[in-house]
Amino acid sequence: MTEAARIAAGSEVPADAPRAADGVPHGQPVLDRLVALLDLERVEQDIFRGVSPKHSPIRVFGGQVAGQALVAAGRTVPAERSVHSLHAYFIRPGDPSVPIVYQVDRVRDGRSFTTRRVLAIQHGKPIFSLSASFQLPEEGAEHAEGMPDVPGPEGLPSQADLVTDELRATFANVTTRPRPIDIRYVTEPAWVSRANGPREARNQVWMRADGVLPDDPLLHVCVLAYASDMTLLDAVLARHAVYWGTDDVRGASLDHAMWFHRPFRADEWVLYDCASPSASNGRGLATGRFFTRDGRLVATVVQEGLVRFPR
Template identity: 50%
Template sequence: MTDAPLLDPIDDLLDVLDLTYEGPTTIEVASPTEATGDLGTYVGEVYTGRSQPQLYGRVFGGQVLAQCVMAAGRSVAAVDDGDGPRHIHSLHGYFLRPGDASKSIQFVVEGMRDGRSFSARRVHATQEGRILLSMITSFQEPAEGLDHQIPMPDVPRPEELRSDREILARIDHPYAQHTARSRAVDLRHVERLLLGPADPGPSEQSVWMRVERPLPDDHLLHAAILAYASDYTLLEPILRRHGIGWGDPRLRPASLDHSMWFHRPGRVDDWFLYSLSSPSAESGRGLGMGHMFGSDGTLLATVGQEGMVRLKG
């Protein structure tokens, strides 16, 4: 069991995303089967980052997503042909193994291509010779083109809702207390917070989110924290559809993959709405989909994740 972070939660998150550049390096990783003991190698620009302390010692998936975005973006920063910086517009990754929150993570960035308008990077997040997450990202320089978006749902404003932090702080349970103290992003559920059993309901929900402090004007940082926050509640519509709370002792959830498309720039230190749904669940897996809207209704990003949602016993 790991103690709560000593830093202020926002300072802690910013420190976790401030990766250390190690230079071009070769990393040895275990074979995919882990049975032969053979090692493979990856060559690329290597960055190192620490993990946020977690109550049960397992790395939060959103943290690794965000760190991969930072590493890939740092490697693209130098690519500028005079038409402006290239910003991330998509990522597609697979979670392969759980990580240990007490140990650092190395991010190996492979430069796949730098074209006239787009740059592609592959990132492997590794820990002690094992790949935790493998991701491909794409970046684009500013461009003109067709423009449309879906409307933001009509839901109560965040000022009308209670903070999840306030609700969790009143629950006498180690995980609720840890989450209330350590979460850097303020969440406010429009629907009832899904803690215990409930009647099966619609497979849709909305959550307001915000970092409660002004952050630097860094496009990459805001995109990384959007990716970080996207992993918080993405599987909840599956549980809500079946009346299952996060506290159900039978529940065995885990993220399997994660895709995200960044449509327009936005700030995470202003309120943004995460509108979520689940079109399907089967075979112990469930699919979560989400749209992130700025407080003015601008569509910032679209997210998709398939997760393992098994019930044991």
């Protein structure tokens, strides 16, 4: 195991890590552990190994395996080619107690585009698959939708501000984990608003890496991919006034797609504007758009998730 992997898998949070009002560690020491989590060990050519933090829940967080798989793909591509899209499927729940092996298939190396496929394997079986496309920079048509009119992140509530003692007990495996991503809620999160009944199938948050990241464009993309699995399906749940763990609803991510339009830094505030156009057959679809503070659309996300109401 590499030194980075040992740091990422460590159970102890650094003593110098700041703590939020609810006592949960955050800030640069916690973000450094996320960076270490994404620093995969190269086992062989096109084969990498990643680990999960000790504070993981019963299954690997989807954003983690997506971010690690994208790191694996990116490390087989020339640095001048940046990722512009990824498409992924969550096949089986990941086991956080054992390493994840990432196998990269070099599908194509063209003059402008490079394509990679990545398979994440545990216990001899695939748990996740990803296809990613990389491109050399080039000029072309340029337009984008505008950013919604929302208040800035300053003064908006964080998770620590909104989680009551009752919810803290219900979400013990979530609300006590270190937070490498700072999230500020524009709309009231589904786990709070559900008490007021169904509302618009929309969720808006500001988010950023809670510290300073190295100047590595691939790392910033992978951190955003990690964060994109947070709060996205809340748009589905808000429409039905339910939330994981507090109501009789079960769910999981099924697939995930992202398109990266323009450069950005994941350690600067971005607005994550999420909506759910449809839910049916035990599945909910959610779309998300990332905007920088100056209104640039930098990434688009689409995810379908399992949303079941057991009888």
